[in-house]
Amino acid sequence: MKIELENLNKRIAGTGNFISVDNNKCNRCGRCLIICIMNLWRKKDDTIYIVDDYQSKCLECASCYQVCEAGAINFQYPVGGTGVVYEKG
Amino acid sequence: MNTYDIIIVGAGPGGSIAAKTAAEMGLKTVFFERGRKPGEKNSSGCGLGPRMWKDFEIMKELTPEKCPSMRAGVAARNYFVNKEDIVAGYIMARPTESVSYEPAKSWITMNIYRSEFDPWISEFATDAGAELKTSTLIVDLIKENGKVCGVIDEKGEKYRASIVIGADGVISTVAVKSGLRTKWAQNQVTLTTQYDFQAPPEKIDDIMGDEALAVWWGATFPASYQVFFRDGFHQGLGNWMTWWDKNPLFYLNKVVNLKYYQRLLKILEAKPRELQAHLLPWLDYPHNTHTDGVILIGDAGGFPCPLEAEGIYPAMLTGKIAAEVATEAISSGDVSKAVLHKFDEMWQKTSIGEEFEAGYELWNIWKALPFSPKETMSWFVPMIMELLGGIFDWSQPHALRIRQIASQIKSYMPKATPFIMKYVFPLVAKIFEDDLDKLMDPKKIMTILPKLLELLPQKKRKRGGKEK
Numbered sequence: 065m066k067i068e069l070e071n072l073n074k075r076i077a078g079t080g081n082f083i084s085v086d087n088n089k090c091n092r093c094g095r096c097l098i099i100c101i102m103n104l105w106r107k108k109d110d111t112i113y114i115v116d117d118y119q120s121k122c123l124e125c126a127s128c129y130q131v132c133e134a135g136a137i138n139f140q141y142p143v144g145g146t147g148v149v150y151e152k153g
Numbered sequence: 154m155n156t157y158d159i160i161i162v163g164a165g166p167g168g169s170i171a172a173k174t175a176a177e178m179g180l181k182t183v184f185f186e187r188g189r190k191p192g193e194k195n196s197s198g199c200g201l202g203p204r205m206w207k208d209f210e211i212m213k214e215l216t217p218e219k220c221p222s223m224r225a226g227v228a229a230r231n232y233f234v235n236k237e238d239i240v241a242g243y244i245m246a247r248p249t250e251s252v253s254y255e256p257a258k259s260w261i262t263m264n265i266y267r268s269e270f271d272p273w274i275s276e277f278a279t280d281a282g283a284e285l286k287t288s289t290l291i292v293d294l295i296k297e298n299g300k301v302c303g304v305i306d307e308k309g310e311k312y313r314a315s316i317v318i319g320a321d322g323v324i325s326t327v328a329v330k331s332g333l334r335t336k337w338a339q340n341q342v343t344l345t346t347q348y349d350f351q352a353p354p355e356k357i358d359d360i361m362g363d364e365a366l367a368v369w370w371g372a373t374f375p376a377s378y379q380v381f382f383r384d385g386f387h388q389g390l391g392n393w394m395t396w397w398d399k400n401p402l403f404y405l406n407k408v409v410n411l412k413y414y415q416r417l418l419k420i421l422e423a424k425p426r427e428l429q430a431h432l433l434p435w436l437d438y439p440h441n442t443h444t445d446g447v448i449l450i451g452d453a454g455g456f457p458c459p460l461e462a463e464g465i466y467p468a469m470l471t472g473k474i475a476a477e478v479a480t481e482a483i484s485s486g487d488v489s490k491a492v493l494h495k496f497d498e499m500w501q502k503t504s505i506g507e508e509f510e511a512g513y514e515l516w517n518i519w520k521a522l523p524f525s526p527k528e529t530m531s532w533f534v535p536m537i538m539e540l541l542g543g544i545f546d547w548s549q550p551h552a553l554r555i556r557q558i559a560s561q562i563k564s565y566m567p568k569a570t571p572f573i574m575k576y577v578f579p580l581v582a583k584i585f586e587d588d589l590d591k592l593m594d595p596k597k598i599m600t601i602l603p604k605l606l607e608l609l610p611q612k613k614r615k616r617g618g619k620e621k
Contacts (some may be wrong), residue, residue, distance in 0.1 A: 065410055065418075067348065072428040076189070099394070101346050101402050101430045124194075125430040126324045127344045130337065131394050139324070143307060145189045145288030152222075152349040152385060152427045153196035153267050 069102070074149045079119045079142030083128065087111055089136035096128040096137060112136075124148050157181045159479055160304055160314040161283075162291045162327050164191040164275050165267075167451030167468030168320030170209075172278035172285075174476035180483065182283040183312060184275075184320075185304075187290040192271025196429030197345060199380050199387060200262040200366065201270075203254060204504065205466050211277050215263075219273045222266040222382040224357075226365025227259055232413075233534045234371040240413040241538045245364065262365045264380050291321065294330040294447075301331050301446040315488050316479045318448050320472060323432040325453035333441045333449060339394040341455065343435045343462070346401045347389025348409065349427040354384045356421050368523075369411075372531045374404040376523030385426060391433060392524050401430075435462050437513040443493040448475040456505065459512040460519055467505050474499045514580040521576050529572065536565045 090112050096105045097112075104118045105128065114128075115121075124147055129139035141147070159175045161168045164186035172184040188194040206212045217223055232243040248258045279285050295303035295311055303313035304327075319327025323342065328334050361381055369377040377390040390405050408414060417423075439455040442448065450456065451468030458467065478496045482488045500506055508515075522529050543558040544551070574595050 065415060067406070067409065067425045067428075069428055072425060098400065099344060099397055101400065101428075103400060123428070123430040125344065125346075125432055127394070127430070127432060129324070130342060130344075130432055131339070133339075135336075140292065141187055141290055141324070144187045144290040147194075149188070149193045150196045150427065150429055151193070151266075151268050152351075152382075153192075153429050 073123070074151060075120060076146045076149060077120075078146040080146075081119075082124075082140050082142045082147075083114055083118060083122065084138045085112055085114065086136045086138070089134050090132075091134045091136075093133065095131045095133075099127045099131050101125065101127070119147075122148070155183070155310070155312040157183045157284075157312060157314040158483055159183075159316050159318065159476070160312055161185070161318045161320050162304060163320030163322060163451075163453070164278075164285060164287075165195060165271055165320060165322065165451065165468060166274050166465045167472035168318070169271070169275040169278045169472070170469045171318050171320060171450060171472035171476040172275075172283035173281045174473050175480060176278060176281035176283040178476070178480040180476075180480055182278075183314075184278060184283055184285055185289050185291050185306070186275075186285065186287045189288050190272050191275040191285075191287075192266075192268045195267035195271060196431045197267075197347060197387065197389060197433070199264050199267065199382070200463065200465075201265060202262060202463065202466060203257040203260065205469070206256065207254070208466075209469060211274070215265075215270075215273070217383075220265050220269045222269055222384070223263055224365070224381055224383045225260040225263045226361075226363050226381065227261055228362070228364045229261060230364055230367040232367060232369045233537055234369055234373070234408075234411065235534050235538070236372045236531055238371075238373060238407065238411055240411060241534060242542050244541070260365070262380075264365060264382050266382060291326055294327065299445075301444070315483050316446050316448070316493075318450060318472075318475050318479065319453040320450050320468070322452045323434050325449065327447060328441075328449055328453055331444055331447045333444055333447065337434060337455075341434060341436050343391040343393050343433045344397070344401060344430065345389055345391030345433050346405055346428075346430040347387045348405070348425050349385055349387055349429065350418070350421075350423040351385040351426040352421040352423040356423075357381055357384070357386070360417075360421055369408055369414075370523055370530060370534060371408070371526050372534045373526055374407045375526055376530075377405065377408045386421075386423070387429075389429070393435070393520065396524065433457060433462055433464070435459070435516070437516040438509050443490060443496050445490045445493075446488045448479060448493055448496050450475045456500075458505075458508055460508075460515040470503055470505055471496075471500055474503075511580065511583045514576075514583045518576040518580050521572070529568075532565045532568045536562060536569065 102121045104115050126139050129137045158180035161171050161184035164184050175182040228247045230245045233241050235241040290307045291304045292307050293305040294301050319325050367379040375390050375392045380387045434455045436455040442454045450471040456467035457464040482492045539558050539561050
């Protein structure tokens with residue numbers, strides 16, 4: 065059974081940019097690539113980045129921020145009243 | 154300028170109880186919620202235990218009209234899943250004869266969706282006079298002479314108060330900006346992911362009966378919990394940050410794709426409805442809970458139960474205590490760290506404090522058992538199944554079967570014995586304190602064990618019970 069993840073979550077637009085990575089601090093450990101449930105992190109040419117449309121997919125769990133020992137990932141919850149809504153959480 | 158006596162950042166169950174308590178004690182109180190309403194940013198945290206009804210009068214007002222998802226159950230099921238991803242057996246258990254709190258004999262948890270529970274509980278705070286500001290994210294603290302005296306929201310609006318209570322969950326802005334911590338250590342926080350499945354209420358009742366929840370103990374995935382609501386259920390699992398070697402959903406999908414599980418989904422007519430993920434602090438002990446003008450409660454303070462990570466009750470209890478301590482400090486005119494230390498003294502006297510007295514041992518054994526599938530559950534599951542199911546075999550004489558089972562169990566001992574020494578004995582010694590501490594001394598056990606073995610009959614008896 066393959067569960068389609070698209071459309072399983074309701075979201076309110078207007079989050080603004082709430083995750084960023086500082087590649088000068090990043091040590092390429094790759095833990096953010098593994099831990100992201102929604103698989104939103106990428107590695108290309110020794111650079112780590114988050115996909116452009118992460119705002120419409122992110123579950124705001126902050127795992128990428130927490131797991132980053134280098135302190136390279138900045139995370140702040142989205143603007144009040146926006147982002148993922150858990151109706152059955 | 155917005156001036157209050159007390160500011161509470163977060164309107165979860167802990168923040169709401171803190172706001173209610175503070176407002177009832179006459180403080181000008183405001184509490185903030187980043188969602189459009191309380192509860193819409195929460196996932197998990199769904200099981201309410203009977204002690205909440207004992208300690209919080211308001212719980213008696215919780216009804217299906219207020220919280221349509223509520224479903225209480227009296228039984229819990231434990232599934233054991235082996236290395237081949239087969240459900241090798243299960244135990245369904247109801248409260249046992251030693252349960253002392255009378256209501257806990259008729260139900261073990263009341264399950265609710267937080268999206269319904271949190272708005273309900275926040276109303277007790279607003280009814281008491283606390284002001285709730287929704288869709289407002291607090292991003293910083295106001296400090297004067299190095300001391301916290303208010304908060305700043307994302308629009309730059311400032312709110313001042315003598316005390317700020319951090320009820321803002323696992324990634325707590327209040328904790329970080331007040332300098333109480335920079336970030337959790339990786340072994341202090343778990344990542345949990347879960348599906349919500351919808352299912353017709355009558356199917357859940359017919360098939361699950363009065364079961365409230367289940368734990369799926371796996372030899373290839375971390376223990377996965379299943380919690381039943383009126384018209385749906387959560388299936389989730391988690392582990393400490395350092396454990397993951399693959400996307401956590403890989404492990405959760407393993408559970409969902411068990412043949413047994415697929416059958417269950419089919420007969421329950423269940424369909425995936427929502428995907429959720431959250432971090433959950435899971436500590437052996439809460440440290441750094443307060444500083445000048447700041448107290449951290451609930452998840453922000455690291456209060457979830459060290460064994461099962463139950464979070465709502467500890468959040469509500471620490472919220473109440475924090476508001477009481479804050480009120481007293483404000484009226485005395487001294488909100489320094491030294492005065493707010495009373496917060497620690499008070500929660501340590503409660504059942505949460507008692508829980509954390511054996512916090513390290515509980516946390517340690519749990520981490521090593523259900524959350525270490527490859528190292529521990531890979532032998533634990535077949536060992537349990539030998540004990541539970543080994544006798545059901547009609548291919549051999551029973552005496553032979555018992556010898557086979559005993560021999561099989563013996564083969565797990567090289568792994569089981571060090572585990573018992575390392576994790577079980579320290580826990581038992583801690584819980585029973587001094588007297589058992591001596592009894593459980595591994596050296597002493599090793600000297601007694603051979604003597605006990607000598608007591609066993611050495612000769613086999615002949616048929617009919619006569620001596621050889």
